[in-house]
Amino acid sequence: MMKTYQKECKLKDGSVVLLRPLVAEDREGLITFFRSLPEELRLYLRHDVTDAKIIESWTENIDYDHVFPILAFADERIVGDVSLHRIPFGWKRHIGTVRVAVDPDYHDKGLGTLLIHEIVELASEFGLEKLWAELPLAFPAAIAVFRKAGFSSKAVVEGLVKDLRGRNTDVVIMVCDIGTQYDF
Amino acid sequence: MKIAFISDIHSNLEALKAVLGEIDKENISLIVNLGDLVGYNASPRECVDLVKQRQIISILGNHDRAAIELKFAEGFNILAYQALAWSAKSLAPEHKRFLKKLEHTRMLWDRFLVFHGAPGNPDAYLSFLFQAKKAFNYMRQKTPGVRIGFFGHTHHRAVWQRDVRGKVSRLEMSQDDLLLDPEQMYLINPGSVGQPRQRQWKASYLIFSNEPETIQFRSVAYDLHSAQAKIRAAQLPEYLAERLETGV
Numbered sequence: 001m002m003k004t005y006q007k008e009c010k011l012k013d014g015s016v017v018l019l020r021p022l023v024a025e026d027r028e029g030l031i032t033f034f035r036s037l038p039e040e041l042r043l044y045l046r047h048d049v050t051d052a053k054i055i056e057s058w059t060e061n062i063d064y065d066h067v068f069p070i071l072a073f074a075d076e077r078i079v080g081d082v083s084l085h086r087i088p089f090g091w092k093r094h095i096g097t098v099r100v101a102v103d104p105d106y107h108d109k110g111l112g113t114l115l116i117h118e119i120v121e122l123a124s125e126f127g128l129e130k131l132w133a134e135l136p137l138a139f140p141a142a143i144a145v146f147r148k149a150g151f152s153s154k155a156v157v158e159g160l161v162k163d164l165r166g167r168n169t170d171v172v173i174m175v176c177d178i179g180t181q182y183d184f
Numbered sequence: 185m186k187i188a189f190i191s192d193i194h195s196n197l198e199a200l201k202a203v204l205g206e207i208d209k210e211n212i213s214l215i216v217n218l219g220d221l222v223g224y225n226a227s228p229r230e231c232v233d234l235v236k237q238r239q240i241i242s243i244l245g246n247h248d249r250a251a252i253e254l255k256f257a258e259g260f261n262i263l264a265y266q267a268l269a270w271s272a273k274s275l276a277p278e279h280k281r282f283l284k285k286l287e288h289t290r291m292l293w294d295r296f297l298v299f300h301g302a303p304g305n306p307d308a309y310l311s312f313l314f315q316a317k318k319a320f321n322y323m324r325q326k327t328p329g330v331r332i333g334f335f336g337h338t339h340h341r342a343v344w345q346r347d348v349r350g351k352v353s354r355l356e357m358s359q360d361d362l363l364l365d366p367e368q369m370y371l372i373n374p375g376s377v378g379q380p381r382q383r384q385w386k387a388s389y390l391i392f393s394n395e396p397e398t399i400q401f402r403s404v405a406y407d408l409h410s411a412q413a414k415i416r417a418a419q420l421p422e423y424l425a426e427r428l429e430t431g432v
Contacts, residue, residue: 021262124261
């Protein structure tokens with residue numbers, strides 16, 4: 001992959017981040033990034049990202065047709081990770097799932113919104129029709145970020161997942177209709 | 185009189201040549217390019233040269249504008265941005281001068297309004313009913329008497345119609361030919377030459393005929409593998425080569 005496959009973006013506070021797809025050389029940086037996330041955030045990720053082997057399996061098996069991961073860098077440090085997951089066949093072939101994690105130092109700077117916007121745009125390029133995201137109902141700020149990017153809440157599943165203390169908590173399912181993103 | 189409308193060539197020389205080859209077989213008076221000559225694919229210079237050489241009437245697309253001033257590409261996604269930055273770097277000053285002279289909205293012969301995205305705005309899309317209504321209203325206010333607008337940007341063929349009572353609807357095209365009603369207004373998108381997104385890979389264009397007013401959507405096969413090979417040789421994102429084959 002060419003080195004210039006990237007773009008610079010400005011955040012709300014004027015700081016600059018570099019966005020580019022994940023490459024194999026990002027292994028160490030990604031491990032450091034995920035380990036730096038607070039436990040309460042890591043809990044909502046799909047994998048145990050503190051396990052270096054998990055990260056290694058991602059960086060060694062990059063397949064952009066199934067998972068398109070984009071990293072955000074600030075001064076060469078990973079500060080955000082968003083990924084678009086696709087199932088090329090079957091009844092969900094037109095749907096992409098979005099997963100995002102942002103360094104707490106970069107919360108409230110517009111990075112989450114920027115990353116999700118990027119994925120919405122990419123989903124359109126990939127010919128997807130809908131995007132799907134699942135968020136804890138207890139994270140209104142994250143829900144607001146998705147809403148700003150064009151997602152709307154479709155359902156709340158009560159008590160579906162467990163928090164750090166083992167309590168069952170609610171999950172909100174949000175969907176973005178890609179076509180309507182081009183209304184502006 | 186016959187006019188060929190082409191759009192969203194996006195640096196795909198093979199597709200452009202194939203379309204022009206087909207157009208040349210007919211008695212076409214003029215060719216109109218509805219914008220986005222560059223971006224995405226790997227022959228921006230050659231496409232600009234060919235359009236200049238053939239004296240094709242052209243308007244400015246959002247990718248053309250971004251190739252002149254990269255700041256306009258900041259809102260592009262990472263794939264489009266990468267390809268556009270490559271296009272911008274590849275173009276010589278004379279190519280950029282050519283693009284810079286293009287207007288984003290033009291009236292042709294006091295009869296047709298041509299624009300890239302929406303009238304007055306190359307970035308906006310014309311995909312939904314309210315957008316079509318807005319475009320028809322623009323035409324009625326700013327270009328009274330003009331019944332037909334041609335546009336691109338979405339890479340999808342489309343015909344919007346406004347009847348005498350003001351009802352706007354998108355026509356479902358069951359066939360490639362359509363006889364236009366002289367009492368009604370139309371907004372017509374010929375689809376994309378260089379990156380069709382209708383789940384078919386052939387280059388798309390449109391022929392407008394006068395007396396009676398008729399449009400014909402056309403598509404033509406081109407040397408897809410050569411276009412893909414150039415994208416790969418330029419080290420542009422692989423997906424840009426793959427999508428040409430699937431028409432996404």
